[in-house]
Amino acid sequence: MFRRNHIEHEYQEIQRSGQAMLATHTEMPLPDDTAGAPAVPDSSPAPDFLPPDFRAPTRQDCAGFMMRWDQPIVVDGEVRACPECGAYRSWAVFSMRDDTIWLRCTAGHETKEPGLDTAWFNRHSGPIDTFHPTLDEALHHLGL
Numbered sequence: 001m002f003r004r005n006h007i008e009h010e011y012q013e014i015q016r017s018g019q020a021m022l023a024t025h026t027e028m029p030l031p032d033d034t035a036g037a038p039a040v041p042d043s044s045p046a047p048d049f050l051p052p053d054f055r056a057p058t059r060q061d062c063a064g065f066m067m068r069w070d071q072p073i074v075v076d077g078e079v080r081a082c083p084e085c086g087a088y089r090s091w092a093v094f095s096m097r098d099d100t101i102w103l104r105c106t107a108g109h110e111t112k113e114p115g116l117d118t119a120w121f122n123r124h125s126g127p128i129d130t131f132h133p134t135l136d137e138a139l140h141h142l143g144l
């Protein structure tokens with residue numbers, strides 16, 4: 001009997017302190033909108049956003065991405081070959097901004113490849129490590 005009374009007493013204490021806390025909360029003053037707050041919200045970018053020189057170019061900043069692909073490319077069970085020279089390996093694969101994929105053989109013939117898409121390119125390409133201002137520089141970088 002003593003134990004039960006003790007628990008009930010403890011419960012009532014907790015209930016009273018909870019009610020006191022709620023009463024305190026309603027007595028808190030409402031935030032004063034005019035005190036210390038700027039009249040117009042600050043529209044400048046967050047201060048922790050990188051300055052433009054440190055930001056990596058986005059997909060919209062580049063004409064496209066490219067990777068070297070030395071093995072034959074098989075699309076729907078068929079090995080892709082250059083329609084002009086018949087080459088079927090050592091490709092430069094381009095993923096363009098308009099979501100098209102282009103294949104370029106070592107002779108410089110470029111062919112649109114509708115059987116591949118940006119998702120395929122992204123699955124097979126590594127992380128972007130270098131940006132080049134011209135296609136020739138990019139091809140040179142890839143050793144093509």
Ligand SMILES: [Zn+2]
Pocket residue numbers: 082083084085086087105106107108109
């Ligand atoms: Zn070719």
